[in-house]
Structures are given as structure tokens and as C-alpha cells.
Amino acid sequence: MERCTLTDVALAAGVSRAAAGKVLLGSGGNGIRVSPHTALRVRRAASKLGYCPNRAAQQLRGKPSQLVSVILSLEAPAVELDRLLQIERQGCRLGLQLTVSVIPEGDPLAETQRVVDTMAGRGVDGFLFITPDESLYTGGFPDLHGIPAVYNAVGERFSRQYAVSMDMVLGGRLSVERLLCQGRRRIGTAYLGPNVFSLRRLQGIAQATDGAGVTCLPTFFLQHQKDIQELPEALAERIVDEVAVGGKADALIVENDYWAARVLNAMKRRGVRVPDDVALIGYNNLDLGNFTDPALTTVEEHNDRIAEAMLRLLTKRMAGQKPDRLVLVAPELVVRKSA
Amino acid sequence: MERCTLTDVALAAGVSRAAAGKVLLGSGGNGIRVSPHTALRVRRAASKLGYCPNRAAQQLRGKPSQLVSVILSLEAPAVELDRLLQIERQGCRLGLQLTVSVIPEGDPLAETQRVVDTMAGRGVDGFLFITPDESLYTGGFPDLHGIPAVYNAVGERFSRQYAVSMDMVLGGRLSVERLLCQGRRRIGTAYLGPNVFSLRRLQGIAQATDGAGVTCLPTFFLQHQKDIQELPEALAERIVDEVAVGGKADALIVENDYWAARVLNAMKRRGVRVPDDVALIGYNNLDLGNFTDPALTTVEEHNDRIAEAMLRLLTKRMAGQKPDRLVLVAPELVVRKSA
Numbered sequence A, B: 001m002e003r004c005t006l007t008d009v010a011l012a013a014g015v016s017r018a019a020a021g022k023v024l025l026g027s028g029g030n031g032i033r034v035s036p037h038t039a040l041r042v043r044r045a046a047s048k049l050g051y052c053p054n055r056a057a058q059q060l061r062g063k064p065s066q067l068v069s070v071i072l073s074l075e076a077p078a079v080e081l082d083r084l085l086q087i088e089r090q091g092c093r094l095g096l097q098l099t100v101s102v103i104p105e106g107d108p109l110a111e112t113q114r115v116v117d118t119m120a121g122r123g124v125d126g127f128l129f130i131t132p133d134e135s136l137y138t139g140g141f142p143d144l145h146g147i148p149a150v151y152n153a154v155g156e157r158f159s160r161q162y163a164v165s166m167d168m169v170l171g172g173r174l175s176v177e178r179l180l181c182q183g184r185r186r187i188g189t190a191y192l193g194p195n196v197f198s199l200r201r202l203q204g205i206a207q208a209t210d211g212a213g214v215t216c217l218p219t220f221f222l223q224h225q226k227d228i229q230e231l232p233e234a235l236a237e238r239i240v241d242e243v244a245v246g247g248k249a250d251a252l253i254v255e256n257d258y259w260a261a262r263v264l265n266a267m268k269r270r271g272v273r274v275p276d277d278v279a280l281i282g283y284n285n286l287d288l289g290n291f292t293d294p295a296l297t298t299v300e301e302h303n304d305r306i307a308e309a310m311l312r313l314l315t316k317r318m319a320g321q322k323p324d325r326l327v328l329v330a331p332e333l334v335v336r337k338s339a
Helices: A006-013 A017-025 A036-049 A053-061 A077-093 A108-121 A156-160 A168-181 A196-209 A233-246 A257-270 A303-318 B006-013 B017-025 B036-049 B053-061 B077-093 B108-121 B156-160 B168-181 B196-209 B233-246 B257-270 B303-318
Strands: A066-072 A096-102 A126-133 A149-154 A163-166 A186-191 A251-254 A279-281 A298-300 A326-329 A332-334 B066-072 B096-102 B126-133 B149-154 B163-166 B186-191 B251-254 B279-281 B298-300 B326-329 B332-334
Touching: A006 A017, A006 A036, A017 A036, A017 B108, A036 B108, A066 A077, A066 A108, A077 A096, A077 A126, A077 A303, A077 B077, A077 B096, A096 A108, A096 B077, A108 A126, A108 B017, A108 B036, A126 A196, A126 A303, A149 A156, A149 A196, A149 A303, A163 A303, A168 A196, A168 A251, A168 A279, A168 A298, A168 A332, A186 A196, A186 A233, A233 A251, A233 A257, A251 A257, A257 A279, A303 A326, B006 B017, B006 B036, B017 B036, B066 B077, B066 B108, B077 B096, B077 B126, B077 B303, B096 B108, B108 B126, B126 B196, B126 B303, B149 B156, B149 B196, B149 B303, B163 B303, B168 B196, B168 B251, B168 B279, B168 B298, B168 B332, B186 B196, B186 B233, B233 B251, B233 B257, B251 B257, B257 B279, B303 B326
Parallel strands: A066 A096, A066 A126, A126 A149, A149 A163, A163 A326, A186 A251, A251 A279, B066 B096, B066 B126, B126 B149, B149 B163, B163 B326, B186 B251, B251 B279
Antiparallel strands: A096 B096, A298 A332, B298 B332
8 A cells, every 4th residue: 555645645635745745744833824624623533544744754864763762860850850751842842752751779780781782772862861870980981882972960071972060159158158148157057968058058158258257167968868858847947956056057058948947947946946946958959949938948950951051962963063061050149038 | 402401590599499499489478588688699600590580480480470451641640640659669569560641632532442442452461540530531532442441530420440540529518517516617729620539528618507506618729720739829829819708718728738838829819817717628649748737737639549540440350250330539628737
């Protein structure tokens, strides 16, 4: 049987070829308008004739739509899933088709390699890794079978990879600058552990406090805490007792907005008022920061800009170009009531 | 050039074929353990020899891994993305590879059809639609080119489709039963609009209050509000003023946890204590409900079970079986401090 063409469908549906193309291929831009009723007729004709729009569309466009494999680690799902969503939205406009894999539990590099191998076998045209923590790559980078890749991650390890990184030093600096404006003089900090994320933010905090006549209290690290979303109530209370009350901090910068919300509630239980007694700043501009009372001042990393930079790097690489290796995306302070 | 085999890689790396299989194909189960150092050596040998693990793995398994297209609408991203994540995690264990598309803005059915056509052209083996609102399908269902599909949605329209649905009637009933236990007697409700979601929940609320000697206040509908996540402060205050204060409700059930958090803060501003004066119940068991003060009592829809049911239906359909068309997943009440 001959392959059914767009013209066959147009004839069967009693519409112009341009109209059929608009409905089935999205071609023709805004100049062509098709009523829902006509569109349905076109789709029915296409279905009846066994028309395969995609292959025909590929011939029309002269190349197949490109398939990009997005590989995610989920350390902070709210962050990584939002970044994925931004990539999906923008990638769609660029004519990319995404396939998504979450790295299974186990040896992270070996599991990543397995996903890469599977997707390479499926003929993907590029890889995007949303794996912000460089500790995933202590054993080296996966073998990409020569397929272009862009990493979203933080750390020195990525200096020889194509990577989009968050400027966390700036994130730390912006938080302190806000606190200085408010006249705060004793700044406490609480982080999960001395990892690449907290160390860069502390670097920014040190830059901003240097010579400003303020005191930085010793950082409270929760080394043994695995899940960065969940700060148990008891630990939130320890932070409040040791840093805010015992250390007499008048400002507190913490790991993320989850922590900030927990610390906020612990402060209420201790009778410490936010922001009157202690100003509080989180990180990541999570949804929940809009709903706490007071709402949280936080750092927005701009997942939309991160996604845009990743796609720009990758499409250049897929086109055989050699763009700059590292793109640093600047965060912004979102000022609400807590600081 | 001959295709390089697993044995070639094992020989080059100086390991057993089983060990090479473990590293490159994930074969051999837990009986075989390979050190990270050995694994690296195997991967390097594979890379050097141009070994393509995937094709070999497929031959070993006797069939290619199946590709499933997940098509999402994002009305309440926190809900739909979590459902996607559960599907990704469980699908991975079933040997499925997922490709994900968000329906672009525009005529929803036409845009869905376009995505379906593209993915059909890519040779997907099945479709999963996470498109909970039946109003997407007022113009009919997309033509699936004969490829099996399972919908995640609520509404009569899906009676002739394979669908996994949330039992929202039960969700309403469970909320009221909790309030009755607490001796609440005047129940207020606030929803986005009279859509399929709120009407089913109201049906459950009516069932549970029937003959229980309690009063259901008229439902507060926010017909013009488009985004269901964001309840502006002024509207949250109107709900409190009209239903809680003016209607003298001692309990309030609202659209979702976003709304509940906003209403909670509005009550605080009005001097209404939760739960002492008014008990408050949200929906969806969103993250943020853990962080409000008091934490929110809410309805958990069990996205893990929804994902499991969708995958079970789809894999049966892909195997040519004819399972029951509709699976109803029961929600559960998560009791915290607000009710």
C-alpha cells in the first residue's frame, strides 16, 4: 500500500492542504486558522486513511525532531522537578522531544552509566543532567558514547564539562546584604553539612560580612542528617536554642525553605519573634515560603534561566559548535516578611 | 568490524563475564558484587572496544525495553509532577522507558492530538495521560492510532476509556467524618467552582452529613479564580468573613492545601483560632501542610497507588489483555493539628 500523504487527507476531509497541515503538523504559523469542527474532520480523515503525520512532518521539515534524554537525581525533588518542567516547556518550543530518567538507587555513577547506555541505544541526540551535587561524580564522569551533554551542577569537577551552575556565592552574599540593610549584627548559619553548596554560600556570606563590623557565629552543621527536606522538630529547636538564643543571633540563614519553615515554628514555640527578634532567610524560593506566617525571605535560583542556558548550550553542541563551557546563573533575593 | 561482545569486554578488563554483565547490563541480581574500582575498569574496557551494551542487553532479554509516552497537563503542578515521579520510579522497575510531554497552551485537545501524533511517529508502545480534569475532553478523545492508553482523570466521560480515577466522593466523606468525631456542627466549604472535583467531594460531604444532625453552610465558590494554587489574601479573608465568621462555621473544608494555608493565615489576622474556634481541612497532602502552624489535616490521594494502577492497566493492555476499564483509588485522611 502506498503511503498516504497530507494531500490525500486534505482531499478526503474536503479542506485545503494548508489547513490539513495546520491541524496535523502545526505548520503554516498563525496565518492559517482552522475551526475545531474542521480540525476534528481532518483528524478523522487522517485516522481513517492511516496517515502517519510524524514521518511526513519530518520529511517536510527536512530533519527529524531531536530527542534529548534528561537524567535527574532527586535530592531535593521540588527543585529538580521544577527545573525539569522548565526544560520541558522551553525544549518543546525548540522542537526537542524529551525523555526523562531518574537515576535509580545504588552506586550513582554505575546507575547513571546504565541509563546513559540505554538512552544511547535508543538514539538520543543529547543529554541533560540535572544532578546538582558534584559528589555524584567522585568516580569520574559517565562515558557518553560521543553524544553531546550538558550538566546542571555545582563544583570544580565540572570545569572541563559543559555545565550550567548556580552562583551560590552570590546567593550567600545577597542574603547578608539584606540583613546588613536591616541593621542585623550577629548572623547565624545552619546547613546540612560542609558540602559544595553550603561552602559556596558561606564564602559569599564571608565576602559580604568582611569589614562590615558584624559577627558571623559558628555555622551549625547537621552532618548526619540525610534528607535535606526534612529537618526534624527537635533539630530545629536545637538550632534555635544554640544559635538564636544561646548565640544571641539577630539573623539566621538556613539550608533551604523547608528548614526555614521548621525553624520558624520552633522560634514561635520558644517565644522568639520573626523578624522582630531574629530575621530568617531560606533558600530555593519554594512554594511553601509563600504560605508560612510570616512569609519567607529566600533566594530564587531562576530555574527558567537555568533551563534556558542548558538548552542553549546543548543545542549549540548538537549543532557542532563549541560554546563556552561554564554558564553561571545569578540568583536573586526574594524579599518577604521574615527578613 | 565485528560487533564487540560482553565476553570481549570481560577479557579486556580481566574480569568474569558475569561481572562484566553486572556492570554493563545490570544482570546477575544480588548474587554478584563488583567493586567500584573493577566497575570502572569494565566500563573503560567497554568504551575502548566500542561495546554497545544496550543492543546486547536487548538480545539477552529477548525483547527491547518498551517506550511509554506520558502526557501531562499542569493544572496543579505539585500534584501532577509527583504523580509523574511515581510513574517514573515504578515504570523503571518494570523495564519501561518513559518519555514525557507537557501539553502546550492552546486548544487542549488539538495540542494533545499533536503530541500523540508525534509520539506515535516515534514508535511508543503506550500512552499515559495525567490530565485529571475531564473538561480537557469536551471535544472528544484524541485518536491514539491504535496504541494502548490509560487516563488518569475524574469524570463520567472516562467510562468507556481505560482510566484510573481518584475516589473524591470518599475524600469528602472522610473529611466530614473526622469533623463529626470532633463534635463540629456547622460545616463550611470553599471551592474553586462547581467542577467535577468539587461536586464529587460535595457529594461525599452530603453523604456523611445526611442525618447526622449537622448543618452544611452554602458552598463558597470562586468561579472566576483561574489558578487553583493561588488564593489571593483578599479572597481568603472573604471566605473567613463570610463562612467562618458570618456563617458561624466551626469547621471549614477547602479546595486544597494551598487554600487552607491562606485561609489559616487569614483566620489568624481575624483572631479566629485553628482548630479551637474553627477546624480546617485541605486536600492533596502537599508538602507545605507539614510546615504551616498548626500543620494541616488533609486528604492524601496516594499518587504511588495511582501510578501503580495506571502502569498495571497499561502493561496489561500492551500485552493484549482486556482488564477492567476503571480503577478507583481510595484516598486517606492525614490527621494533623488543624482538624
